Amino acid sequence: FAYRSPFAQNGWHVFSMEKEYHRLGLLDSACGWRITRANSDYALCATYPAVLGVPAAAPDRMVHAESRARSQQRFPVLTWRAPDGGMTITRAAQPSVGLMGSHSKTDQQYLALVRQTNTANPDVLYILDSRPKANAIGNRTRGGGYEDTSGSVYPGCKLEFEDIPNIHVVRESYNRLKALCQTTTDE
Numbered sequence: 604f605a606y607r608s609p610f611a612q613n614g615w616h617v618f619s620m621e622k623e624y625h626r627l628g629l630l631d632s633a634c635g636w637r638i639t640r641a642n643s644d645y646a647l648c649a650t651y652p653a654v655l656g657v658p659a660a661a662p663d664r665m666v667h668a669e670s671r672a673r674s675q676q677r678f679p680v681l682t683w684r685a686p687d688g689g690m691t692i693t694r695a696a697q698p699s700v701g702l703m704g705s706h707s708k709t710d711q712q713y714l715a716l717v718r719q720t721n722t723a724n725p726d727v728l729y730i731l732d733s734r735p736k737a738n739a740i741g742n743r744t745r746g747g748g749y750e751d752t753s754g755s756v757y758p759g760c761k762l763e764f765e766d767i768p769n770i771h772v773v774r775e776s777y778n779r780l781k782a783l784c785q786t787t788t789d790e
Contacts, residue, residue, distance in 0.1 A: 629684075635658060635722065636681055639656075647666070648675070648676040650677065655680045655681075656680055656684075658719070659720075661713060665712070668707075669709050672710040673699060677695055678696075691721060697742060699747060700748035700749070704743070714750070727759055730750055730752065730757075730760055730762045732765065
């Protein structure tokens with residue numbers, strides 16, 4: 604038996620973000636999204652790929668400004684787009700609002716552009732915050748926070764907290780489940 608891994612040569616080139624964005628239909632100028640290489644040197648966001656999917660109406664100068672409005676410069680970028688060209692999923696870190704709850708005008712405009720790319724329902728953008736609301740409120744003391752969708756700060760946006768515990772609690776839960784599954788005694 605012989606097996607040759609496709610990763611044996613150079614694992615960094617097995618997956619192409621650009622090819623993935625092409626697969627999601629970003630070559631179509633009517634899709635509302637475009638590919639940017641604003642992070643080609645990883646200076647914009649060290650934890651994002653060099654190629655990013657952003658709203659077509661957002662010029663690179665706006666993308667640069669938007670990265671400064673979010674924790675660790677992780678601004679909303681396209682993660683998935685429905686094959687029929689409607690719904691999308693973007694991923695981002697929490698906005699940097701701080702104790703006073705100040706929001707970036709660029710962040711508001713950028714999220715409006717993300718909302719408008721959804722041709723099936725451009726009137727509503729659902730923001731799913733994985734944290735419990737108490738954690739999001741607590742993060743304000745460290746400069747973080749959440750999108751205030753109660754008033755006119757983020758029009759057309761609806762925020763829902765998903766109440767997923769922090770990574771340490773999730774890791775401990777996983778370790779317990781793993782230990783239970785590997786148990787060989789009659790415990």
